[in-house]
Amino acid sequence: MATQPIDDFCAKIKPSTKSAVGSASKETTAARKRIFEAAYPEAGKTDALRGIANAIKGQDLAANVRRAAESLERNGVKVLFAADAMEAKEQIAEIFKAEGVKNAVKVKSMTTEEIGLNSFLQSLGTDIVETDLGELIIQIEGEGPSHIVKPAMHRKRDDIAASFERHHVADSYDDNPQHITLNARKYLRKKFLAADAVITGANYVLAKEGAIALITNEGNARFSMAGAKIHIAIAGFEKVIPSAKELAVFLNLLARSATGQHSTVYTDFVSGPGSAKNSPQKMYFIFLDNGRSDILGSEFAEILKCMRCGACMNRCPVFRLISGHAYRATYPGPLGIVLSPLLAGERFCEYADLPKACTLCGACAEVCPAKIPLPDLVLKMRDLAKTKHCKVPNDINFAPFSFLATRPKLWRALVPLNRLANFLPLGAVKFGPLGRWLKTRTLPSFRGGLFRKWFKNG
């Protein structure tokens, strides 16, 4: 029997991972629901706001990106465009070389995960440290994030405490959550002070104002600006919105959707290099394409409206069960099964199994703050995989089915014969789709095939 990587992952997943991801994602979904009901008790209001967010993100993106670049430059930001991951990494390496950056800190950014920035910079001898607690937890273990908002969602407290001790973030084992945080704080403080540069993403880029918005809970974005002399921000160009006015819509949706908070603890705006001595003297902004232009011009453009809140994965029955690492890509869950294969470009077929990891239940679309029709996009992805002739394990050949289902006379003749299956030892089949069905399920006690006869006589 051909193996299906995602499905195999589900069978082998550690029980502790499963319970950590299952309970955290369910709790976050429940928190999201509660906070929206509290914020907008009027029926339909949350839905209307989601519709507005979708419409704003649907405005002329190319024009807004051009305007954002001009505004940023006007504010003293050096603006760069990177066609792909490698170009973005080289641009950052060049800046580091020119500015003599040896130590850098990073503020949680999925875009930098997407381009594989950390390992690249480390290979050049740069010390780059994640300052978000969740990111730090996975960085010291050499793992990637398993969730776009809660990167260490798959980890349990005792395991984090042991890891902190092993990697000298803490002096000894201590699994008190507050102490874990304090140990990280102590460890990171030295890193913050030693940093020559800070790398951030951008939750939103305001085209009119030429500013970026950084939305965090830990204050690490703000704190990292105090020591570093260089600030490099990088984001996919779809993060551009027209102006601060539209930002109000997104700020009302993002934290509520992501973590069930009315707003995060910190909402920082950076509009160019600082004038004060204790702030970055130089700021760079990199607009990353990395396949996005192609997506924008395709029938998958809606996926670029994503604001990376993670609500879809928190709500997804499959994600809850298998965790983010099952998806083998930066972006997991309903978002990821659409976006990851598209971002893979030439290597699309390597990820063509991801869109199959979806029951098409539609729950994600109900919580998406940008109202992205995720199940429809998933189906179109399956169509694309088929037209590209990707080989996907466990795929079923539908030629025999469509042959029968388009020949009504033959179909009519065969349906009553289905009763014969009552006398066949079908339960013993061990291979193919039926074998996979029977491994965990019984077949119904067949009675079928006589409805039409009944109708005619009845």
Added chain:
Amino acid sequence: MFNPPQDRVIGKRVNFMATCLCDAIFDDAAKAAVEVLRHFGAEVVLPKDQTCCGQPAFNSGDFASARKVLKSAFRAFSENDWPIVVPSASCAAMLFHSSKIAFRNESESERAEVDAFASRVWEFCDYLKNCLGVEKIGGSFSARIAVHNSCHSRGTPTPEALRSLLLSIEGVELVEFEGYDDCCGFGGTFSVVMPNISSELGLAKVNAISAAAPDIITAPDTSCLLHQKGIADKNGIDYPVMHAAQIFRDALKNGGLL
């Protein structure tokens, strides 16, 4: 999410689309649906050339096969322009929502045909309540019932119609259970493409529903129930399932109305 078209064709003369599952396996659900429709005044015809809605191929990404099967369905139901009633939320959503995706890149005339067909399609409970205007099934059926919301009824009038029609029957008590709007992991071909994930989700659903100790588990679909029942049997869990139409029919019979 799977919202039906705004202006749907209405009328008391209807085509019944049995669905391939009821046609081949679950006769009684289809019979019950027809008996209930007739009881409430519908004139039901069964176009003989019907086969399937094409969903198995469509959900697997084989849109070309799905289009062929859909076109066959368009032909099969072309003798009149009456509503088409389907005892399955999933097949109904395929016919009024997903068909448009399958044909999105086809000619304008084909897309017009898809739209026209889509506007005729009604899920069985939705049709009873919102087209025939049935408020009360009547009769009696003494049972604690757990309702599984078929995921393809998300965003449609079906869940509300199903619940209110069940509650209109004397003796029916609906039981609540955890994760009532979570998927059971069936997902059509998903069940055999991702068998581990599907089975585990299915067992979680079966356990959640069983914990509420219902007498009957119902849904507007036989497919989700087929999966859940298969898993329950394999695990030795008593899990009596009935399609919603069978409960309505039995209630009417119990009340001497049918």
